Amino acid sequence: MLELEAERIAHGGIAVAHHEGRVVFVADAIPGERVLARVTDDGHDRFWRADTLEVLEASPDRVPHVWAEASVDRAPERRAGGAEFGHIAPVRQRALKAEVLRDALSRFGGIEHEVLVRAVDPALAPGVRADGTGWRTRMRLHVAEDGTVGPYAARSHTVVPVASVPLAVDALAALAPLADRFPGAVSIDLIAPSGDFAQLVVSDGERMPRGERPVTTEIVGDRSFSVDRDGFWQVHRGAAATLTEAVRDAVDADRFDPRAANLDLYGGVGLLAAAVGDRFGDTMRITSVEADERATAHAGANLADWVGARAVTARVDRFLVQLESDAGAGERARLRDATVVLDPPRSGAGREVVDRIAALRPRQLVYVACDPVALARDVGLLRQHGYELEHLEAFDLFPSTHHVEAVARLAAIV
Numbered sequence: 001m002l003e004l005e006a007e008r009i010a011h012g013g014i015a016v017a018h019h020e021g022r023v024v025f026v027a028d029a030i031p032g033e034r035v036l037a038r039v040t041d042d043g044h045d046r047f048w049r050a051d052t053l054e055v056l057e058a059s060p061d062r063v064p065h066v067w068a069e070a071s072v073d074r075a076p077e078r079r080a081g082g083a084e085f086g087h088i089a090p091v092r093q094r095a096l097k098a099e100v101l102r103d104a105l106s107r108f109g110g111i112e113h114e115v116l117v118r119a120v121d122p123a124l125a126p127g128v129r130a131d132g133t134g135w136r137t138r139m140r141l142h143v144a145e146d147g148t149v150g151p152y153a154a155r156s157h158t159v160v161p162v163a164s165v166p167l168a169v170d171a172l173a174a175l176a177p178l179a180d181r182f183p184g185a186v187s188i189d190l191i192a193p194s195g196d197f198a199q200l201v202v203s204d205g206e207r208m209p210r211g212e213r214p215v216t217t218e219i220v221g222d223r224s225f226s227v228d229r230d231g232f233w234q235v236h237r238g239a240a241a242t243l244t245e246a247v248r249d250a251v252d253a254d255r256f257d258p259r260a261a262n263l264d265l266y267g268g269v270g271l272l273a274a275a276v277g278d279r280f281g282d283t284m285r286i287t288s289v290e291a292d293e294r295a296t297a298h299a300g301a302n303l304a305d306w307v308g309a310r311a312v313t314a315r316v317d318r319f320l321v322q323l324e325s326d327a328g329a330g331e332r333a334r335l336r337d338a339t340v341v342l343d344p345p346r347s348g349a350g351r352e353v354v355d356r357i358a359a360l361r362p363r364q365l366v367y368v369a370c371d372p373v374a375l376a377r378d379v380g381l382l383r384q385h386g387y388e389l390e391h392l393e394a395f396d397l398f399p400s401t402h403h404v405e406a407v408a409r410l411a412a413i414v
Ligand SMILES: C[S@@+](CC[C@H](N)C(=O)[O-])C[C@H]1O[C@@H](n2cnc3c(N)ncnc32)[C@H](O)[C@@H]1O
Pocket: 232, 233, 234, 266, 267, 268, 269, 270, 271, 272, 289, 290, 291, 292, 295, 314, 315, 316, 317, 343, 344, 345
């Protein structure tokens, strides 16, 4: 057992403390607090891991946890996972996320940049509450061997029974079968599309055959998007609208050429290509690139308003290799005039993709990121290629968790 003083939040939402010269990553503590903690991992020379057992001196920003079953009052192994900031006042949550992003940009991107993490505009997220609850439109519950349903405990794969799921939108919170048993099942997905009824899908671990996957509808402003029920869609009720506005506004109109070979990489069902198209008109040319062929098929249909829009099924790295080898002089010029939107998964685009994009020399990139360190690393790589960060916005699309979403614009400066 250790008494620790939490100093700052590290990437991943865990507080950093020191004990006898060694770093201790301590869960469920807020910077400035003194806590009593139990070491859970002392197998590393340079750092240990610990769980808060008791808060000795509480931060003024500590609030009763929004999810009773995730509270520090419970034994650590029984605390529900997925709401690791739920005991922090929302304003401070956003300040901590801003610090993590600013620190990542400095350490991995080599730039000092002020960061403000904004709450989702309530007008874009009907029903979502300001206390960090009522926002998840997608949620996976797990089923224990005895059929009990619940989330995994924090940092483990043990199912913990819970009486409620307050981070979910109300329609899902009402649907969650928390008191029922599902022997033989593996997981239960709860999905509340904005243009369809809320749904509960019990899974035995087998993925449904491609042709049989149900399709659902999401509505963003005046536009509707078809998406597989188990396909990727932004999780917060207001996320798609927030990112639509943010991406639309992040594009520098002076650099945008509707006839250029514009790209929407990791395009999903075409949400961000549509965001750009809504601003720049129906003659805009854009190619959405996505690895999942069902998502690409939806993107093709979702982008039908733009005659110059195309959806391609490919891994981004392979697509870029092909593009580099196939493009003639005219297409290369159109790629140099292009705007590239990219919204990679959590691991970021990575060196190979960054190098290949940079080799095409597009005028500007709009990078949508859900991982601060991956974004900062890729910004650092792009800077080596003569791109500079010109614009950065961040949004709290994952309240009560440590996650944060950023939208950055980089432009070619040399
Ligand atoms: C964060 S989502 C973004 C989707 C879309 N931009 C949106 O906002 O709805 C990332 C997408 O990239 C796709 N993906 C992951 N790795 C990929 C790769 N190597 N090449 C192409 N697509 C990939 C996933 O299937 C997913 O649809």
